[in-house]
Amino acid sequence: MEILIPRPLAGVPGANAPSDQSAALSWDNPTSVRLDVVGAYKVELGVVPLEHLDQQTPTGYWKRPEILVSRKTFLDLVGRILPEPPVYQMLVKVARHSDTKVVVQRLREALGQDYGVYAVAELVSTAGEAGGLRLIVPDMSSLIRWMIITMAAGIVAASVYVLLALQTRKIGLLRAIGATSKDIVLYALSAVAYTTLAGIGIGFVLGKLISLTVITATDFSFLEWLKMAGYDALLSLAGIAIPLVLGLGVAIWASRIPCAEVLRRE
Structure with missing residues (x-):
């Protein structure tokens, strides 16, 4: 499985960083990061250096069509392209895992091709009648x-x-x-x-x-x-x-x- 990261478009200032000429993104020739099977229901990304980014193949695993990684891992990946990427976050709570795919797809259709929408899983605790329930690693x-x-x-x-x-x-x-x-x-x-x-x-x-x-x-x-x-x-x-x-x-x-x-x- 592969994910695509847009490349910085040189010479075009971004909206959030007018003084930085590498703030704009281009999807014409995106960087590909490959995820390989190494375990069950987890994504483990290695260090992706800024140089030779195309040759690196961080390993990971997820049995779903969408990518679910931690917020830190996601920002670390995008941060390799831009020091301060123009990232907009939206907190959505879903009752079923399949709802995540539906929400992401609708956001992609609404925003169009100029934006990339990714599902970032947050580790939270759920509360029940008997008290708090902790998630197991x-x-x-x-x-x-x-x-x-x-x-x-x-x-x-x-x-x-x-x-x-x-x-x-x-x-x-x-x-x-x-x-x-x-x-x-x-x-x-x-x-x-x-x-x-x-x-x-x-x-x-x-x-x-x-x-x-x-x-x-x-x-x-x-x-x-x-x-x-x-x-x-x-x-x-x-x-x-x-x-x-x-x-x-x-x-x-x-x-x-x-x-x-x-x-x-x-």
């Missing part, structure tokens, strides 16, 4: 996901541990009728697998069905939803693997309970 999204998975895995493993601890009588009776440690491990792992698969499966399916209804209120396409669902499925498989590994340790512990000790407790 995009780079923290993966970390938070894995923290949730690890915590959920610990909860599942602890629940299975309690389940097996309450079934020591059954495990002792299995030993009494000649069950081997391998049989008890398979029994314990079956309890772990059924509990984990049922819980994660029900939660994943219901969660994706709920998120599918949200698409009607956003500008996400069905293909984008499928990609997100696939990514969540991979995380869910990782969430299944973690409690299974922990459950294996619980099963090994259960298989080593002496039969006499179990019967004595009962």
Whole structure:
């Protein structure tokens, strides 16, 4: 994806800086700045020196037809062309992301070809009934996901541990009728697998069905939803693997309970 920055038109003074002959802009031969895919839902622009501006390719990423960058990044880009560019700002609050594209398009149609209109995203806090809600930095999204998975895995493993601890009588009776440690491990792992698969499966399916209804209120396409669902499925498989590994340790512990000790407790 590329964005175009107008070049200064030498010899023509601008409206905001009459003494500066480079204040006027020309769209005849604009400077092209290329944005490459490097992450998810963020734009990271490198340093764009004033010389050799065409050869620089700052990297970034955004899954939308319009450009949304911070105000500082936008002014830094334009500032490479003009020290004090004639920039006019307008604060617009929208309820949906797709409304941003509509507002920008209408402004471009109203102003004509002599002006460039860019959507600059501002990081703000939204207030709800329970108080202020803070926005999460995009780079923290993966970390938070894995923290949730690890915590959920610990909860599942602890629940299975309690389940097996309450079934020591059954495990002792299995030993009494000649069950081997391998049989008890398979029994314990079956309890772990059924509990984990049922819980994660029900939660994943219901969660994706709920998120599918949200698409009607956003500008996400069905293909984008499928990609997100696939990514969540991979995380869910990782969430299944973690409690299974922990459950294996619980099963090994259960298989080593002496039969006499179990019967004595009962």
